[in-house]
Amino acid sequence: MPRLREIPRAEVTDERILYFYDRLFGADVDPAAPAAPGVTRTIHGTPGDWWTVFAQAPRVFSHAVQGFALYRNASLDPLLRELGQARAGYARGSQFVFSQHCKQMRSLGMAERKIAALPSWQVADVFSGIERAVLAYTDALVYDGGRVPDEVFEVLKAHLSDREIMELTYITCMYDMHATICRALRLEFDDRPEPIAEVQTPDGGAATDLSADLAGE
Numbered sequence: 228m229p230r231l232r233e234i235p236r237a238e239v240t241d242e243r244i245l246y247f248y249d250r251l252f253g254a255d256v257d258p259a260a261p262a263a264p265g266v267t268r269t270i271h272g273t274p275g276d277w278w279t280v281f282a283q284a285p286r287v288f289s290h291a292v293q294g295f296a297l298y299r300n301a302s303l304d305p306l307l308r309e310l311g312q313a314r315a316g317y318a319r320g321s322q323f324v325f326s327q328h329c330k331q332m333r334s335l336g337m338a339e340r341k342i343a344a345l346p347s348w349q350v351a352d353v354f355s356g357i358e359r360a361v362l363a364y365t366d367a368l369v370y371d372g373g374r375v376p377d378e379v380f381e382v383l384k385a386h387l388s389d390r391e392i393m394e395l396t397y398i399t400c401m402y403d404m405h406a407t408i409c410r411a412l413r414l415e416f417d418d419r420p421e422p423i424a425e426v427q428t429p430d431g432g433a434a435t436d437l438s439a440d441l442a443g444e
Contacts, residue, residue, distance in 0.1 A: 228276075228413070228418065229276045229280050229412055229413050229414050229418060230411075230412050230413050231280045231283060231412055232280075232283070233258070233259035233276055233279035233280055233282075234259060234279055234280075234282035234283060235257050235258075235259040235260070235279075236248055236255075236256075236257045236258065236259070237257070239282060241282075241285040241288070241289075243285070243288065243289055243292065244278075244282050244285060244288055247278055247292065248278070250270075251269045251270055251271070251275065251278060252268055252269060252270075252275060252278075253270075256268075258275050258278065258279050259279045262274070271327075273323075273327070273415055273416070274415055274416075274418070275415075276414050276415060276418075277323075277409065277414045277415050280412060280414055291405075294401055297394070297397070297398060301394050301398075302388065302390050302391050302394060303387070303391045303394040303395055303398075304391075305335050306332065306335055306336070306337055307357065307358070307361050307387075307395065308394070308395065308398055309328050309331050309332045309337070310332065310337075310345075310358060310361050310362065310365075311361050311362075311364070311365045311395055311398065311399040311402075312324065312328040312331075312398065312399065312402045313325055313328035313329050313331075313332060313342075313345055314345060314348070314361075314362050314365040314366070314369075315365050315368070315369050315399050315400075315402045315403045315406060316328055316402065316406050317345060317346060318365065318366060318369040318370055318403075319369055319403055319406035319407060319410070320406070320410060321405075321406030321407075321409050321410055321417055322416040322417055322419070323406075323409045323414065323415040323416040323417045324402055324405055324406040324409060325345075325406075326416055328402070329342050329345070338353070340353050341353050341354060341358075345362075348362045356382060357382065357383075357386040357387070359382075360379055360382035360383050360386070361383075361395065363376075363379045364379055364380075364383060364395070364396075364399075365399050367379060368396070368399055368400055368403065369399075369403050383395075
């Protein structure tokens with residue numbers, strides 16, 4: 228379950244939040260009501276706790292959903308936008324962001340072979356030059372904190388307008404933020420145990436000096 232309390236419908240007074248509760252969960256449904264493990268609650272087949280946890284702070288909720296509206300008048304090709312978002316989710320380790328934007332790419336007509344190749348795009352031969360540049364740019368934004376090689380940027384400039392690059396940069400970074408938040412608060416498909424944990428010594432075993440053992444001393 229998420230690390231922050233979900234806000235039930237009865238406690239919501241903000242009209243924008245109620246609008247999304249109705250739209251995504253159904254009118255008069257309490258999206259914060261307990262559900263069985265694995266049960267999806269939204270019309271998009273997700274647990275839905277992103278919405279109920281963000282409802283903790285109505286101004287944050289409003290700011291976040293206004294960000295989604297950037298798509299309406301954007302100049303950037305939606306498939307390039309989604310390519311950056313999905314790769315940002317993968318690079319940041321958010322199963323939720325990665326999964327949702329793979330689905331969105333599919334709905335926009337992205338070839339399945341490209342979606343399957345996202346984790347190993349560097350050695351895949353299915354992407355165009357601009358798609359590879361978008362993926363390289365996304366990795367530079369997420370993995371390298373914005374340190375982008377000139378060669379990558381030159382390819383972007385050869386294919387995209389300054390406005391399109393600005394949109395790509397902002398939206399990709401926005402979804403890096405959402406991926407980080409989802410992991411931190413264990414929202415949606417990121418409600419998973421920490422994968423890196425100590426493997427304990429088996430019963431009956433004893434801790435020894437590993438360096439001495441490996442050095443043959």
